[in-house]
Amino acid sequence: MAQALAQLADALDAQDYFQVLQLPQTASTSEIKRAFYRDSRVYHPDRVFHLPDGEVKGNIGAIYKRITEAYYVLRDDAKRKKYLVDISGPERATRLRYTEATEAELKAEAKKVVEEEFGTTPKGRQFFKAALQEIERQQWQAAERSLKSAIMYESGNAKFKEKLAQVQARLEEQRKTGGDSFRIK
Numbered sequence: 481m482a483q484a485l486a487q488l489a490d491a492l493d494a495q496d497y498f499q500v501l502q503l504p505q506t507a508s509t510s511e512i513k514r515a516f517y518r519d520s521r522v523y524h525p526d527r528v529f530h531l532p533d534g535e536v537k538g539n540i541g542a543i544y545k546r547i548t549e550a551y552y553v554l555r556d557d558a559k560r561k562k563y564l565v566d567i568s569g570p571e572r573a574t575r576l577r578y579t580e581a582t583e584a585e586l587k588a589e590a591k592k593v594v595e596e597e598f599g600t601t602p603k604g605r606q607f608f609k610a611a612l613q614e615i616e617r618q619q620w621q622a623a624e625r626s627l628k629s630a631i632m633y634e635s636g637n638a639k640f641k642e643k644l645a646q647v648q649a650r651l652e653e654q655r656k657t658g659g660d661s662f663r664i665k
Contacts, residue, residue, distance in 0.1 A: 486535070486539055495576070496572075501550050509555060519547045549578065566578075599637055607633065608626070
């Protein structure tokens with residue numbers, strides 16, 4: 481028993497989280513939960529607290545820690561998606577563990593997307609949303625004014641600048657076709 485636990489604990493470093501929980505990569509959330517509870521009942525450290533052998537306790541602790549780690553990563557859809565990309569890539573061996581750095585990277589990416597999409601300041605977001613509504617109604621001049629106002633609050637926002645360039649291109653097309661001969665800048 482002690483030798484089998486030692487072998488299992490040593491093998492964990494070469495296994496991804498799906499292998500740890502003995503699941504296919506297409507496993508559903510409920511299958512992941514069932515696998516976690518199944519393995520938790522077997523490898524929970526409280527089951528062996530009374531044993532005098534410290535090595536067995538250490539191996540059980542390592543196995544349980546990896547099972548718990550696998551469960552917390554795989555049950556979260558965003559973390560699971562990122563993890564699947566990581567273990568499918570050429571650097572699989574270095575990406576088997578979901579680390580704090582990976583977590584920080586995921587949060588930074590999500591924050592960047594939100595900031596670029598909607599802005600970082602309340603006024604910037606307000607003007608950008610107004611511009612999107614004007615674009616939907618094809619009110620190009622009003623959209624241009626709102627985007628310029630949004631950029632005034634967030635001069636470094638690439639998404640705002642990109643939208644402004646698109647709106648200005650539409651305005652230029654409109655002017656060339658004779659749709660707007662008088663414009664105050």
